[in-house]
Amino acid sequence: xxxxxxxxxxxxxxxxIFSIAVLGLNLQWGYTGLFNAGVAGFIAVGAYTMAIxxxxxxxxxxxxxxxxxxxxxxxxxxxxxxxxxxxxLITLRLKDEYLAVATFGIAVTxxxxxxxxxxxxGGTLGLISIPNPAKxxxxxxxxxxxVFLLIVVGVGGIAFWSLERIVQSPWGRMLKAIRExxxxxxxxxxxxxxxxxxxxxLGCMLMGLSGALYVAFIGYVSPSDFLPIVTFQIWTMLxxxxxxxxxxxxxxxxxxxxxxxxxxxxxxxxxxxxxxxQGGAMQAVLIGLILVLMLLCRPRGLIGERMNVSRxxxx
Amino acid sequence: xxxxxxxxxxxSGAVVALGAIGxxxxxxxxxxxxxxxxxxxxxxxxxALVFLGFTTAFSDFFxxxxxxxxxxxPLLIAMVLSAVATSVLALVLHALVFEKLGRGAGHMTMxxxxxxxxxxxxHVVVLIWGPNPIYYSNELQFAVLLPGNVRVMPxxxxxxxxxxxxxxxLHLFMTRSRAGIAMRGVSENPDLARVSGxxxxxxxxxxxxxGASMAAIAGVLYGLTVQLRPELGFGLIxxxxxxxxxxGAGSMYGAVIGGLVVGLSENLSVMIIPTTYKPAVPFxxxxxxxxxxxxxxxxxxx
Numbered sequence: 001x002x003x004x005x006x007x008x009x010x011x012x013x014x015x016x017i018f019s020i021a022v023l024g025l026n027l028q029w030g031y032t033g034l035f036n037a038g039v040a041g042f043i044a045v046g047a048y049t050m051a052i053x054x055x056x057x058x059x060x061x062x063x064x065x066x067x068x069x070x071x072x073x074x075x076x077x078x079x080x081x082x083x084x085x086x087x088x089l090i091t092l093r094l095k096d097e098y099l100a101v102a103t104f105g106i107a108v109t110x111x112x113x114x115x116x117x118x119x120x121x122g123g124t125l126g127l128i129s130i131p132n133p134a135k136x137x138x139x140x141x142x143x144x145x146x147v148f149l150l151i152v153v154g155v156g157g158i159a160f161w162s163l164e165r166i167v168q169s170p171w172g173r174m175l176k177a178i179r180e181x182x183x184x185x186x187x188x189x190x191x192x193x194x195x196x197x198x199x200x201x202l203g204c205m206l207m208g209l210s211g212a213l214y215v216a217f218i219g220y221v222s223p224s225d226f227l228p229i230v231t232f233q234i235w236t237m238l239x240x241x242x243x244x245x246x247x248x249x250x251x252x253x254x255x256x257x258x259x260x261x262x263x264x265x266x267x268x269x270x271x272x273x274x275x276x277x278q279g280g281a282m283q284a285v286l287i288g289l290i291l292v293l294m295l296l297c298r299p300r301g302l303i304g305e306r307m308n309v310s311r312x313x314x315x
Numbered sequence: 316x317x318x319x320x321x322x323x324x325x326x327s328g329a330v331v332a333l334g335a336i337g338x339x340x341x342x343x344x345x346x347x348x349x350x351x352x353x354x355x356x357x358x359x360x361x362x363a364l365v366f367l368g369f370t371t372a373f374s375d376f377f378x379x380x381x382x383x384x385x386x387x388x389p390l391l392i393a394m395v396l397s398a399v400a401t402s403v404l405a406l407v408l409h410a411l412v413f414e415k416l417g418r419g420a421g422h423m424t425m426x427x428x429x430x431x432x433x434x435x436x437x438h439v440v441v442l443i444w445g446p447n448p449i450y451y452s453n454e455l456q457f458a459v460l461l462p463g464n465v466r467v468m469p470x471x472x473x474x475x476x477x478x479x480x481x482x483x484x485l486h487l488f489m490t491r492s493r494a495g496i497a498m499r500g501v502s503e504n505p506d507l508a509r510v511s512g513x514x515x516x517x518x519x520x521x522x523x524x525x526g527a528s529m530a531a532i533a534g535v536l537y538g539l540t541v542q543l544r545p546e547l548g549f550g551l552i553x554x555x556x557x558x559x560x561x562x563g564a565g566s567m568y569g570a571v572i573g574g575l576v577v578g579l580s581e582n583l584s585v586m587i588i589p590t591t592y593k594p595a596v597p598f599x600x601x602x603x604x605x606x607x608x609x610x611x612x613x614x615x616x617x
Binding site for chain 1: 342347348350412415416422423424426427428430431432434435437438439441442445446549552553556560589591592594595597598601602605606609
């Protein structure tokens with residue numbers, strides 16, 4: 001029983017950490033219509049920032065600042081936001097497809113930097129022994145993970161609540177207006193490029209936040225944690241849950257992460273160890289199938305966008 | 316050293332150019348950035364491997380290797396069969412997914428679906444052929460020394476020659492044949508082409524067939540001169556997009572020149588930046604071109 005509860009806590013922590021990145025993507029794609037194909041890159045920026053800011057000092061690698069957890073979270077959001085600002089300034093005035101290509105490129109480049117800039121990222125070995133904020137408060141793994149779950153629920157809750165407020169604000173309505181018809185929005189005196197940039201940066205900050213929490217929980221970071229498959233996973237979570245609905249984003253994260261981990265468990269039991277690479281490929285094929293079938297059969301997701309109609313309107 | 320880098324750049328650029336032709340057409344005529352296009356290169360290369368198994372069974376009939384090349388007629392026939400098989404694969408994907416989505420959903424949903432399909436295709440390759448690199452032939456090949464101390468493999472010279480032949484024949488197809496002219500018409504103005512009696516659905520199928528065939532041949536050439544691995548196409552996504560965007564969507568010559576520019580700048584970049592950062596060069600090219608000339612070198616301003 002304890003085993004099941006421990007696993008459930010562990011599962012929920014990761015699912016909720018991913019859901020924060022999905023919320024960020026939802027702001028970009030669901031509400032503003034921006035195609036970010038580089039989610040894994042922005043998560044990586046946040047993750048490495050956290051690792052450098054809060055980690056212990058290491059030989060031949062920058063760091064050793066040992067800053068508090070909260071400062072690490074804020075720093076991760078800032079660096080991810082800054083990376084988004086640079087990419088956004090160059091690409092957001094262009095057609096949507098070019099944004100997809102450019103963000104895909106930034107993710108590839110960020111991974112290269114993670115692999116090769118050893119002074120900052122530790123290269124292929126990555127950075128280890130990043131402090132877990134729940135560790136000093138508790139003893140025993142279950143208690144530690146439960147406290148961490150509370151932290152994730154707290155941080156994720158703040159992100160969710162703020163996003164719900166944001167998308168119902170005038171600024172949030174403007175996002176949808178730009179998504180539906182940028183020219184019409186511009187004719188009303190709004191600046192689509194500027195608002196797209198704001199939404200893009202804010203969404204990427206949430207991805208950075210998610211990466212920072214991931215690193216604090218796992219305790220180490222390496223370039224292989226941010227392969228492009230992460231981007232696919234985050235996208236599938238959003239599409240399954242339903243874009244332009246924050247509840248859908250969280251639901252999708254839990255469902256898809258559940259499918260991913262349980263299929264991984266089943267495959268590891270069934271597939272002999274010699275061909276584990278094929279087992280991993282099966283999981284990826286499954287995710288790809290879910291994504292494509294969902295787009296074909298139920299494009300709005302499990303719980304899609306709700307119509308937002310003024311109280312004063314009569315339909 | 317400089318001449319060697321230029322030679323390598325032209326050779327790798329030729330593969331990128333062939334792959335980028337289909338991508339460029341897709342961006343202009345199918346109106347979406349097809350992220351799964353590069354997986355057609357992978358599938359083309361592996362299809363040829365399967366057909367090569369059949370054709371080598373008749374190698375007595377075909378004779379041995381052609382001249383100094385590392386392969387003979389069996390591989391060339393396998394390459395043609397692979398182009399057909401890859402075209403069928405592309406048409407199936409079009410019928411099952413992209414055609415449906417193109418009608419209802421927005422074009423970004425298609426970009427998105429192409430993402431999912433790329434993931435599927437890449438990992439199915441791992442499932443069928445395994446994750447390790449494979450070669451068409453294990454024969455050792457000796458480099459030929461050209462003037463200027465440049466070393467090239469005979470296979471690479473073949474690659475360049477075949478690319479030139481393909482581009483010239485594609486040029487003739489686009490300018491002389493009815494299907495080619497219809498394709499250009501749809502690319503310029505789909506509505507006008509439709510009212511002039513062009514069957515747009517057929518043109519779209521032609522675009523897939525040409526793009527997939529070129530991709531398959533590019534994949535085989537890559538497999539021949541480098542190796543076959545499941546990430547073959549994935550690693551070429553950015554170079555292909557860089558070439559297509561550089562040349563301007565819809566422009567065949569643009570894609571070819573774009574491919575050469577990408578190949579050259581990748582290979583020349585190692586003189587300034589560490590080799591490990593080479594894969595980022597196409598991305599920097601994309602950013603530069605999107606910033607200064609968003610419609611590409613040969614694209615029309617809209």
